[in-house]
Amino acid sequence: MDNRFTPRMGIAFLSILTLPCHAISFLDPIDKQFDIGSYLAENAYGFLPVPMIITEPAVGYGGGIVGVFLHESAEEKEARKQKALASFDGGAQLMPAGVTAAGVAATQNGTWLAFAGHRHSWLKDSIRYIGGAGGGRFNIDIYSDLGGLLPSDRTISFGTETEGGAIFQHVQFRIAKTPLFLGLKQIWSHTSLSSDNPIVDAILRSTIGETMNNSGLGLQAEYDTRDNLFFPKNGYQASAEYMVYNKALGGDYNYQILRLDGQIFVPITEQWTIAFAGNYQDFSTNEYSLPPTARPFIELRGVPSFRYQGDQIAAAQTQVNYFITPRWTVSGFYGLGYRQQESLKDSSQTVDAYGVGFRYQLARRYGIHMGVDLAASKDDKAFYISMGSGF
Template sequence: MFTPKKRVSICLLFTASLPVLAEKAQEQKAFAFAPIVSSNPSMGTGLGVTSSYLYKTDENNPTSQLMGLAQYTDTDSYLVGTRNMMHFDDGKQRAMTAAWFLNINNDFNGAEFESESYGVFHRQSWQVADGWFAGIHGIAMWNNYSAQNDVGQDFIDLTGAEDNAVYGLGVNATYDSRDNFYYPMQGSLFEASTFSYLDAIGSDEDYDLLELKYSKYMTVRDKDVVALGYYGRYVSDEAPYSGESYLGRRSALRGFNAGEISGQRLSAVQAEYRYHLSEKWKLVGFAGVANIQGGTADENNKEGLYYSAGIGVRYALQPKDKVHLRLDVAFGNDDNQGFYIGLQEAF
C-alpha cells in the first residue's frame, strides 16, 4: 500500500515588494493587493497576488468586499479564485458569491498525478430578527483526477479519489453581533449550514452535509483581542473522498495540509490572542485541537485527536475597515507544519 510522505504547506510574503494601498476618490472605496511568493510540495514554487476591493452598494449599507487570488508555480500548477461578499437593503440582506479553479500536478513521494477542481457557490440571506439572518444557497463543483504513473494510480486508489460532478442545495442560519466584519474586537458569530447533494438535480453523488461555526471575540487590555472558535463539519456515510471533511480546510487547525487527513466527522476548537502593537501591526499567538472520525480516516487508521499551535503577524492593508494581511506559521503533531498568508482572519 502506498503511503504519502509528510507534506509541508508554505506560503511566503514577497519581501521585495511592499503591500500597495490605493484609495479611490470616494473615501469608502479602496483597493489593496499584496504580491506573494508561494512554495508548496504539491504545487511547487511560484508567484501570485492576492487582492481586496472594498465598496458600498449604498451609503447606508455596511462595507462590501471583493477578494481575488491568482497563483502559478514551476510545476505548471495554478490557482485562480474570487469571492464577493455584498451587503444591501440597509444591511438587512447579504449575498456571497465565490468561484475558483485549481489545477495541481502532484508528486507525492514518486506518486505523480494531476488533480483539478473548479466550482461556483452562491448564498443569499435575509434578516429575520435583530442580529439573525436566514437564507438559501447552492453549489456546483467538478473534481478530476488523472494518474501520471503507476504509483500515482496507487495513491488515487488508496484515497478513493474519482472524477465527479456534484450539485447541492441548502439552507443557512446566522447570528452576528460582531463590531466589525474583517477584524472583530467584540461580539460573536454563529453559522449553521446544510447541503444536500442530489442525483435528482444531476449530481454524481448523493449525500448530506451539516456545517457549524461559532466564534467569540473579547477585547482585553484596551485593544488586544481574545478570539475563540469552534468548527464542525459532518457528512453522511455516502460522501465521496472529495466531499469529506479535511484537516486544514477553512483554517480548521492550521499546520495541516487540506486533503491529507480526512473523514466524515470533524470537530475543531481554536483560541487566538491578538496583541495590538499599533493600528497597522498586531502579533498573534494561537492553538487548537481537532477530532476526526469515520470514512477515509477510519480506513487509513487516522482517526483521533490532532493539535497545532503557532504565531503570526497582522498588517492593516485597509485600516479604515480593518482589513489585515494575515501571516501565520503553525506546527502540529506528527511533524506537520504550515505557513499561511491571506486577507482574512482564520476565524
C-alpha cells in the same frame, strides 16, 4: 508612536504605489502612518492588491495575486470618513455594501487557480449575497488506511490531480432587525480526476469515471455580532449549514454534510484580546465510490489540507492578540483537531498545531489588517500571508 515607513512595508505595498493615485495621500491624517484607506475610498480605480505567497504543505510553495475592490456610494464613503476622523476605529464599524475579489495563483507542484467572487448587501444589510466562480488544477496527496485494512496509526498516500471548474452562490436574509440570518447555498462543479499511481488511477477510472459532476443545495443559519467584517475585536459569530449533494440536482453522487462553525472575540484590556473558534463537520453517505476529496478534513494553520479526512471532523482554536500600537498587532495561537473515520474498523486521530503571527492595520477606515502567520504541526511547518484574524 513610531512614524517610520519601514522597508518591509515598502516592499509589500510597492505595487500599490505604482497605480494612479491622483494625489491621494498614503499617510493617515490622524496618526501619520502608512495607510491606503483614502486610496480605496477616493480613487475610482482603487483596489487592494493582496500578494499570495503560498506555503500550504498540501500543494507546495507558490504565489499569486488577489485584487480586492470595495464598492460604496458617495454617501457611504463620506459617512465612513467622518466616523474615521472622529475615532480611530470608527469607520471600521460600518459594513461595506460590496466587496469584489479576483485572483490567480500557482504552486511548484503544478497546482494553479483562477477565480472571482463578489459579496453584496442591500436594504441596510438586510439581504446578503455571495457568489463566485473558479477553475484550475489541484495536485493533492490523499492519505488512506485502505478502508481499515491498515493499523489505525498507519496510512498510505497517493497523488491525485483534479482539474475543472466550479461555481457557488448563497443568499441570506436578516430576520427582523436581529443579527440572525437564514439563507440558501448552491454549489456546482465539473472536474476530472486522475492519480500518478497507475493502480490507483485504474481504480478511480473504473469506479468514478474520467469526469465528475457534483451538485449541492443547502440551508444556512448565521448569527453574527462581530464588530468588524475583516478583523473583529469584539462579538461572536455562529453558523450552521446542511448541504445535500444529490443526483437529482445534476450531480453524480449522493451524500450530505452538516457543518457547524463558531467564533468569539473577547477584549480583555485595551491592548489584549482573546479569541476562540470551533468547527464540527459530519459526513454521511450510502455511496461506496466517491471522489477522494469529498470527505471533510481538519482545517488548522500548520496542518496540510486533506491530510486528516474523516466522516466526523472537529477542531478548536484559540488566539491571543496583543496590540503593540493601534496599527501593529502580534498574536499566538493554538489549535487541536480530531477526526473519526468509519471503515472496516472505526478509527480516530487527533493532531495539534500552533504558531505566532503579526498584523499591520493597512486601511484604518475599513479595519483591514494584513500580516504573516508562522504555524507548525507534527506533519509540517508553513507560513501564511493573511488578511484578517487568521481563523
